[in-house]
Amino acid sequence: MPTARVRRIEPEEVAAVLTAFINTSIMARGHPLQPDDDLELAGLDSMALLKVLLFIEAEFGFWIPDEDLVQETVRSPRTLALYICRRRRQA
């Protein structure tokens, strides 16, 4: 079971997990992303974003609904992390 599901986690930690996933699964070697980098500017296309959403579903246990797929949420690993932590607090 993913550890993220069984304990309280901080946005910083979530951002690190997301950044690590993106860097290993989506970005080219030698072109690492930082937690505050803009995902769109980094070249993440629709399919890459979908992979991130699927990772969030697998790791944090929920699917981000369409209405929340706004720039403020999906701009960077950190904005996604803030959203994830907010959702988990509400749950």
Add this chain to the structure above:
Amino acid sequence: MPGRRLPLRGADLVLIAMHSLCKGRDVSSNTLLVVECDGPIAPERIRRALDRLLDFCPWPAARLRRPFPWGRLHWAAGPRAALVPPPVRHRSVASREELHAELESELSSVIDPRRDPPLRFLIVDCGPEPARGHGVLVLTWFHPLMDPRGGQNLLRHLARFDQEENQATPRGAPWAFTPQPDPRPLRERGRLARQSVHYMRTLTAVAPVSPGTGLISPGRARFRQESFVERDPQAAGSRAMREICWRLALVGRAMAELWERRGLPDVPFLVPIAVDLRPKGDPGPTFGNVLAFHFARFKPSETANVAALASALRRQMADAVRDGQIEANSVAMEFLQYRPLSMMLRDLPGTSERETFSFNCADVMDFPAVLGSAFGRRIVNAYHAPAVLPRPGIGVFFNRCATRSNLVVSWIEGAAAEDEVGRIVEVVREGMGWTRIP
């Protein structure tokens, strides 16, 4: 250096196999990359850069070969001394209409890759004499040589050679011009390929219908391009509108209108959606095909609510990724190189009716920001315009260059009419909330 070979892979082979559905006709498989600059471009600079490129990469001068009818199709290039750079032609036009006629002529003038170079350049000086206002660089290639991102990469390499004209070797890391082979064992790849074939057979129960259905004598390849700006890129919902699922849903609505006007049946659309397999942040390979495909399915009658359809298409795509179908497709496409062309289309739905897809739709994404200028000129706009096959006969393509959103509708004369294309552009423009750039 001995002769070199680059086997064709994936979607390139499928495209060539699809030509067999249009037997006896000269069908264009050209793709254009049109680059508008703030002044005329010197053809000599392109010629010199191309010549330099051939020192490192032979494929712009290659020819398509197959040793035997059952042999693997491949690009073949001789030793460096035997390589002739592709042609760079130069024209002048006085109006936008003349320019568009030149571009459509480029799109329609068939490249025979067995005899001709697989790509060519056209430089157009635009504007009334004597002061030519701006320049347009047109890269035309036989689509199975490279995908759209590959075309951009080629331009990037040429621009760099132009900049570093006096350097003996290019600076920075060595370039990988072609994709690396899949390192996974044959057994594992075989399993994935079989999984994909099985999946393909379940995609649709009935053959799709397209605007090209029943077209007896297809005409020229045509296209219409318009540029727009987003009214407010930061507005709520604008991020979702940049996703392919939203754009496909919107194009679907425009097509559904066309279907209704023509009285075409409400059978599900089948639309191939290209997935660029290149890791992000790096240009990646130039030549060869680095795409896998997802197959979107939805009915014309489901397009009334674009937001709901976009959501359904996203779920469909998520399921395909979750089930490993995109990965399996990329492997299956690789395996096609071991199959005779005549057998290649067996697993595509509808090919027995000579029908493959309902229409084409793709988002080529952003023109690389590093190509803000090239060959001594500032790049003002750039877009892709691929020819579509007589069936489906029409395709809608999105691409962005800096703040400009470009929409290209490409069609085959006879499959669609200009007013129908104009209506498609309008439906998409309205749905995207775009403002037209004159």
